[in-house]
Amino acid sequence: MKLKNIKGLVGILSFICLALSACDKINNPIISKGNNVGIPSSGLTRVTSTNDDDLLKVLVEDFTGHLCTNCPAAGAQCEALVNSTNGNQVVLLQNNVSSLAKAVPKGYYPGLPDTAYCNDFIALADSEWDNVFIDGTANGMPATMVDRLYFNGTPYSPNVYSKENVSVPFDSLIGTSPTAKIHIADSMYAPPVSTLSMSITATLIAPVAGVKYYLVVGLVEDSIYDWQDSVSHNIQYYLKRMTFRTAINDGGHGWGDTLSAGASPQTKHYTYANTAAFRYNSAVVSVPPKVPARLWNMAHMYVIAFVYQVTGGQHNYVVLQAQKLHI
Amino acid sequence: MKISVSNILGVLAICVAAISNVNSQILNGPGQLHGSVEIDAQYYKPDSAIGAPKVPEKMGLNSFAQLDYTNGRISAGIRYEAYEDALQGYDSRYNGNGIANKYIKYADSTMSITVGNFYEQFGSGMVLRSYWNYSLGIDNSIDGVRLLYNPYKGIYIKGLIGHQRYYWAEGAGIVRGADAEIHLNELIPNWDQHKTGIILGGSFVSKYQVADDPTYNLPANVAAGAGRLTITNGGFSLYSEYSYKANDPSAINNYLYNPGQGIITKLSYAQKGLSIELTGERIDNMDFKSDRAAIKNDLDINYLPALPRDETYALMAFYPYATQPTGEMGFDGEMRYTLPKGSLLGGHYGTDIDVEYSAINALDTTNLNDLTTTRQGYTASFLGIGKPTYFDNLTIEVKHKFSPKFRMIVQYCNEVYNKDIIQQETGFATVHADIGVFDGYYRLSEKHTLHFELQELYTKQDQGSWAYALAEYNFGSDWFVGALDEYNYGNSIAAQQIHYFTLTGGYTHNALRISVGYGKTRAGILCVGGVCRQIPAADGFTLSITNSF
Numbered sequence: 001m002k003l004k005n006i007k008g009l010v011g012i013l014s015f016i017c018l019a020l021s022a023c024d025k026i027n028n029p030i031i032s033k034g035n036n037v038g039i040p041s042s043g044l045t046r047v048t049s050t051n052d053d054d055l056l057k058v059l060v061e062d063f064t065g066h067l068c069t070n071c072p073a074a075g076a077q078c079e080a081l082v083n084s085t086n087g088n089q090v091v092l093l094q095n096n097v098s099s100l101a102k103a104v105p106k107g108y109y110p111g112l113p114d115t116a117y118c119n120d121f122i123a124l125a126d127s128e129w130d131n132v133f134i135d136g137t138a139n140g141m142p143a144t145m146v147d148r149l150y151f152n153g154t155p156y157s158p159n160v161y162s163k164e165n166v167s168v169p170f171d172s173l174i175g176t177s178p179t180a181k182i183h184i185a186d187s188m189y190a191p192p193v194s195t196l197s198m199s200i201t202a203t204l205i206a207p208v209a210g211v212k213y214y215l216v217v218g219l220v221e222d223s224i225y226d227w228q229d230s231v232s233h234n235i236q237y238y239l240k241r242m243t244f245r246t247a248i249n250d251g252g253h254g255w256g257d258t259l260s261a262g263a264s265p266q267t268k269h270y271t272y273a274n275t276a277a278f279r280y281n282s283a284v285v286s287v288p289p290k291v292p293a294r295l296w297n298m299a300h301m302y303v304i305a306f307v308y309q310v311t312g313g314q315h316n317y318v319v320l321q322a323q324k325l326h327i
Numbered sequence: 328m329k330i331s332v333s334n335i336l337g338v339l340a341i342c343v344a345a346i347s348n349v350n351s352q353i354l355n356g357p358g359q360l361h362g363s364v365e366i367d368a369q370y371y372k373p374d375s376a377i378g379a380p381k382v383p384e385k386m387g388l389n390s391f392a393q394l395d396y397t398n399g400r401i402s403a404g405i406r407y408e409a410y411e412d413a414l415q416g417y418d419s420r421y422n423g424n425g426i427a428n429k430y431i432k433y434a435d436s437t438m439s440i441t442v443g444n445f446y447e448q449f450g451s452g453m454v455l456r457s458y459w460n461y462s463l464g465i466d467n468s469i470d471g472v473r474l475l476y477n478p479y480k481g482i483y484i485k486g487l488i489g490h491q492r493y494y495w496a497e498g499a500g501i502v503r504g505a506d507a508e509i510h511l512n513e514l515i516p517n518w519d520q521h522k523t524g525i526i527l528g529g530s531f532v533s534k535y536q537v538a539d540d541p542t543y544n545l546p547a548n549v550a551a552g553a554g555r556l557t558i559t560n561g562g563f564s565l566y567s568e569y570s571y572k573a574n575d576p577s578a579i580n581n582y583l584y585n586p587g588q589g590i591i592t593k594l595s596y597a598q599k600g601l602s603i604e605l606t607g608e609r610i611d612n613m614d615f616k617s618d619r620a621a622i623k624n625d626l627d628i629n630y631l632p633a634l635p636r637d638e639t640y641a642l643m644a645f646y647p648y649a650t651q652p653t654g655e656m657g658f659d660g661e662m663r664y665t666l667p668k669g670s671l672l673g674g675h676y677g678t679d680i681d682v683e684y685s686a687i688n689a690l691d692t693t694n695l696n697d698l699t700t701t702r703q704g705y706t707a708s709f710l711g712i713g714k715p716t717y718f719d720n721l722t723i724e725v726k727h728k729f730s731p732k733f734r735m736i737v738q739y740c741n742e743v744y745n746k747d748i749i750q751q752e753t754g755f756a757t758v759h760a761d762i763g764v765f766d767g768y769y770r771l772s773e774k775h776t777l778h779f780e781l782q783e784l785y786t787k788q789d790q791g792s793w794a795y796a797l798a799e800y801n802f803g804s805d806w807f808v809g810a811l812d813e814y815n816y817g818n819s820i821a822a823q824q825i826h827y828f829t830l831t832g833g834y835t836h837n838a839l840r841i842s843v844g845y846g847k848t849r850a851g852i853l854c855v856g857g858v859c860r861q862i863p864a865a866d867g868f869t870l871s872i873t874n875s876f
Contacts, residue, residue, distance in 0.1 A: 013491075022533050023550035023573050029543055029702040070419055072622065079620045080499055087539050111755065144795045231418070231623070231861060233751040239578070284543075285579060286698040 030284055049185035050325050052088075056178040058170055058307050059322040061093045063134050063143040065100030066117055072230050072238065074142030079241060084167075086174050086182065091322035092218060092242040095122040095129060098136030112234060117227045119294045121240075125218065125247040125254030132317075137295055146170055147319040179205050180213075180307045182323035183265075196298075196327065198248075200305050201267040202259055204320075209261065211322075212310040216256035217248045217270055220302045220324070223285040226293035237287040245296055247305075248272045259307065279306050301327040328402025358398025363875035365461065366390040369414055374866040376392050377825055377847055380415075387414035391427070391461065401433045417464040418860045420494040427492070428468060429461075439475040444468040447487060449506040449530035452611065452630035453570040453589045454551040457491065463853065463860045467627055468492045469502055473820045481514030483507070491626050498626040500536035500617030526557040528568075534617045534628060543582055549575045551587070551615055553628070567592040570613065574874050577619040580612055580653060583704035587612035591632065600665040607658050608634055609692055611707050614652035624858060633857025634659040635685040635720055640764045641813065642784040646744040648687065650857035656712050657687035676728040685720045689713040689748075716757070719743035731770070738764040746789065749854065760786040769793070776801040778809075785817070799831075808832040813849060838876065844869040 062078045064071040067167050075094070082090050103120035130136055134143050143238040186198035204216050220242050227236030249257045259266055274296065281290045282299040291297040306322040309315065367389045371382040388411045397405035409424035410417070430443030446468055448456040459466045471489015485506040490497040508528040512518045516852050530553045538545035553570035572587035588611045595604040615629040631650040635658045661683040666673030691711025707713075720742045729788065740762040746755040765781045772833040782795035794816055799809035813827040816829040829846025848863040 022545035022548035022550045024538075026544050026546050026574055026576075026584055027701075029576070029582075030699065073418070073420060074621055076622065076625075083499065083537060083539055083620065085537055087537075176835065233750075283699050284702075322350065 005009055017127045021059045021207075031091060048325060048327075050183055050323055052182045053183045053323070054178070055089060056174060056176060057089050057091050057322045058173050059091050059093065059145075059147050059319045059325075060166065060170065061095055061129075061145040061148070063095050063097050063130065063136055063141055063145070064209070065096055065102075065136065065141060066119075066238075067102075067122075067229050068100040068141045068228055069229050069231050071079075071100075072143060072228060072235075075241065078144065081166055081170060082241070086170075089174050091306070093218075093244045093304065094240060094242050095126045095244050096123075097130035097134060098141060100136060100141055101126075109234075113236075116236070117229075117232065119226055121224075121243055121245075123244055123246050125216075126244060127284075128254040130219045137274075143144075147173060148317045150315065150318070163264050177205075178321050180321035181205065182196040182215075182305050182321050184303055184305055184323055184325040186303050186325055186327055195271055195273040196210075196303075196304055197269070197271040199267055199269050201265050202306070202307055203264055203265040204259065204261065207263060208311075211261065213259040213261060213307060214256040214310065215249070215256065215259050215266075215268065215305060215307055217305045218303075218304065219245045219248060219272065219296075220304050221245050221296055222300045222302065223283065224293050224297075224300075225287055225289045237289075240283075242302070244304075245301075246272075246274075255310075298327055305326060356399075358400070360394065361876060362392065362394040363872045363873070364390075364392045364683040366871070367414065369865065371415065371867040372866045373846065375862070376822070376867065377827070378850060378864040379866045380808060380846070380863070382415060387412055387417075389414050389417065389421075389461075393428075396427055400433055400435050402434070405429045412466075415496040415855055415865060416860060420496065423495055425495060427466065427495075434475075434512075437477050439473075441475075442830075443573055444492065445487070446474050447473060447485065447504075448506065448556045448630070449485070449532070450528055450568050451566075451591055451632055451727050453568060453591065453632075454532045454553045454572070454615070455502075455504050455506075455528050456630035457628075458630070460855055460858070463624070463855055463858055465494050465624055465627075465858060465860075470497060471502075471531050475496075479514070481510040481512070482811065483510075486680070491628070493626055496618045498621070500534045500619075500626070502532065502534050502617050502628055504530065504532040504654050506530040516805065524557075524558055524559040526555075528555040528557075529553065530555075530570075532615075532628065535614075536617065536619060545576060545577060545619065546574055549573055549615075553589075562596050562598045564595045564597075565593070572613060572615055573613075575615065575619070577614065577616060578622055579614040579616070581704070583612070583702050585612055585703040585705070587615070589613045589631065594799050600667065602661075602663045604661045605659070606634060609656050609690075609709070610650070610652065611654045612652075620828075624860075631857065633854075634681065634687060635718065636661075637855055640738065640766070640780070640782060641721075642762050642782040642793055643738065643740060643764060644854070645762070645784055645851065646742060646746070646749075646760065647852055647854035647859060648685075648720075648744075648857060649749050649854055649859045651687075651717065651748065653716060654690040654692070654707065655687050656690055657718075659683070659685045662857070674727060679724075680724075680728075681724040683720075683722045685718060686716070687718040688716050715745055715748065716743060717745045717748050727767070733767065733769050735768075736764070736766040738762075738766075756766045758786055758788045760784055760788075774802060774804045780811075787817075788824070790815055790818050805834055805836050806832075807835070811846075815849075833871075837872045840872070842869075842871045 036241060060078055060081060062074055075222045078092055082092055101122050104117045106118055107114040109116055133145060144166050149169050181203040183201040200217055202215055222242050224240040224243050225237040227238060228235045246252055247254055257268060277296045278298055279291045280298045283290050302324045304324045306319050308317055308319045329647045370386050373379055374382040385748050391406055393406045401835050406428035408427040410421040413419055413421040428444040430441055430445055432441040433437060446457045451558045457467045457469050462541055469487060469489040469491055471486040477482040488503045491500060508526060511525040512521060518724050533548055533550040535548050538547040551570060551572035553568055555568035564802055568591050570589040574584040574586060576582040576584055591608045593606045613631055616626045617628055618626045632651055633648055633650045635648045636719055663681045666678040668677040672678060691708040691713035692705040694705050697703055720740060724738045724742040726736050742760045744758040746758055763783045769777045771777060778799040780797040784793040786792055794814045795810055797811040799807060801807045809831045818824045827849050829848040831842060831844040832841030845868050848865045851862045852859050
């Protein structure tokens with residue numbers, strides 16, 4: 001097959017040029033947050049709420065630890081899912097668990113700064129989920145779960161997907177209809193009171209008799225820079241996405257509040273305050289961070305909530321719906 | 328995506344049969360089948376003294392088999408890989424097995440079309456280079472379509488589009504590229520008689536990835552372009568390439584929006600017995616990946632050549648240089664000279680002398696403190712040389728043949744190595760080292776050769792000084808046995824003054840090579856062309872088998 005004349009060559013070149021002319025020049029890198037840009041000057045509350053409650057959102061949990069050398073790779077896989085075409089249907093949690101997430105004493109690693117790996121991101125709920133689902137200390141990490149679906153029935157990790165398979169169960173879920181809805185409305189008082197209050201409305205769609213349903217509500221902080229061990233080196237400023245900080249209900253435990261097995265909307269109100277840890281800095285995340293990793297930057301916080309069922313057997317703990325809202 | 332071998336071969340067979348029935352000029356007889364195979368296995372013993380971890384599966388195996396079929400204008404091939412599990416130091420995302428590479432190509436005198444996986448390079452690779460390096464565990468092949476077109480003598484055009492291989496999946500981004508090269512001496516009538524040769528080239532590459540971030544306005548399409556010039560005249564040769572990349576915020580550059588630039592210029596002269604090569608390079612924010620969240624060597628679209636040469640001697644390669652895509656300014660000069668045979672210093676057989684000097688520094692930058700606004704990050708003086716020094720190396724090598732039975736290579740190197748920057752460690756600062764190598768070959772008889780090496784690395788930093796000794800005996804033209812020892816005698820911690828002793832043996836015949844080994848390997852880094860992989864400490868048996876046909 002040959003082009004007979006120069007016109008064919010011009011045609012091919014034109015096609016190539018058109019196809020490759022794509023280049024986006026960005027003049028305003030930072031997305032304007034509108035009312036969320038800075039601390040409310042009047043000191044009054046600022047209220048926001050979710051508006052996509054009918055969309056099925058999948059809970060993707062990345063069990064990780066700052067001493068886990070292969071965990072950045074799993075984090076990258078989850079990040080890819082968040083950045084994918086259906087990323088708006090992902091509620092990502094990074095749960096710090098096991099001995100690989102434990103904080104070490106100051107100066108523990110010779111050759112590194114004294115403060116390397118001294119921060120502890122393990123929440124009470126993280127440890128409880130680890131005991132039931134992962135057992136990271138015994139089985140190693142990383143480990144990921146998608147809606148806590150039952151995977152292969154191995155004795156210690158019945159709900160665990162290997163990190164490279166995260167997209168497989170996710171893709172199978174996103175086209176399905178949700179069996180629950182979650183609406184979040186939150187408000188935050190400006191410092192120094194710094195009390196967070198929120199309303200969570202959960203609606204079960206066609207609940208099944210005999211099945212128990214629970215609502216878990218928590219706080220997640222995005223974009224924390226802190227130490228991470230990677231395959232080839234220690235990273236001083238590793239970007240941690242969507243780190244689970246604490247459960248808000250159930251006294252900080254990971255099993256949530258009971259929902260009635262009915263189809264009517266059920267609204268629960270919660271408040272949470274942690275004056276010692278709360279900070280607020282809405283500047284874009286940078287290195288070194290404006291707010292140290294051990295403190296909670298409320299400007300990057302999300303309220304997350306998910307509904308799960310307890311049935312016994314293979315569908316135990318399966319998450320039916322998840323939701324998140326930036327504070 | 329994993330595809331069964333039988334499916335692939337079935338498709339290939341159908342295609343070949345269909346084409347052969349359509350046009351007998353495309354195929355030519357039964358065709359030819361070529362291939363290669365390699366198996367590397369290691370049994371791991373935990374050894375806390377050297378930091379060799381306990382490996383749960385106790386054994387790792389990397390392997391591949393490549394088959395290429397050619398018949399007239401049609402060629403096709405597949406590569407099957409198995410990592411059961413991947414050897415320590417290789418990314419565990421390779422674990423598993425499947426068809427890693429498959430392609431079908433049609434090529435005639437003016438055009439070539441490839442569908443499937445292919446490798447390609449534009450110019451020096453600064454805007455596009457996809458390649459496979461088995462020892463590094465790198466395979467960023469493009470799975471898509473490539474067109475090569477030679478519409479007229481002296482004009483060569485390439486176009487491609489596809490996704491990159493990402494372990495057993497594909498990267499998130501789509502890569503598109505085009506390249507054109509004009510050989511003036513072929514294009515212009517009567518220029519083929521000119522002593523001066525001129526080649527002009529230009530490339531354009533862009534990637535697309537969904538941009539959906541709550542904090543940043545990310546560019547979904549990012550483009551890079553390059554222009555290059557090659558001039559040759561007699562023994563002189565000049566190659567220069569400039570590349571530019573538009574805003575490409577990514578995990579590597581901390582999501583900065585400044586453009587990237589790269590320039591490399593190489594001037595060389597060669598005549599019998601003498602060659603001189605001078606290279607200057609400036610890299611500024613030229614990491615280019617098809618997934619902005621990718622890290623390390625994952626999903627590289629381009630390749631930034633390293634100035635220093637790759638070393639083969641163990642202690643010479645102890646502190647290898649890794650190209651810094653975020654920014655570097657470097658120079659390399661090398662001169663090779665052969666002292667003539669029969670001269671006083673050249674001796675009866677002549678003597679080869681090679682002197683090379685490399686110096687690489689940071690860019691001279693000024694911080695803009697604009698991370699909350701335009702996020703350009705910094706400005707960099709184009710010709711400025713900043714601090715710190717990344718790498719500084721003077722190497723002198725002398726090769727001399729004393730007699731038909733004995734030849735020798737002697738090397739000396741003085742090196743300054745910023746380990747914090749190059750290996751992204753902290754707390755190691757800069758290593759100053761002097762390295763010496765004595766490498767000798769003695770032919771005992773027609774089929775028996777003795778090879779020995781003595782090496783010394785002297786430094787007061789890092790792990791301290793090392794000594795290395797190797798003895799290898801080749802006999803029967805096909806067999807070899809050897810022993811080597813690396814000794815960290817200069818380590819400030821007595822318990823870490825360890826001997827890394829290894830025994831090796833093997834058989835080679837034509838393309839077949841089988842080698843086995845047993846012993847300890849120290850932790851280190853393997854670099855090829857500025858791209859590196861960590862090698863963990865290990866203790867145990869190794870087996871390697873390679874063959875091609």
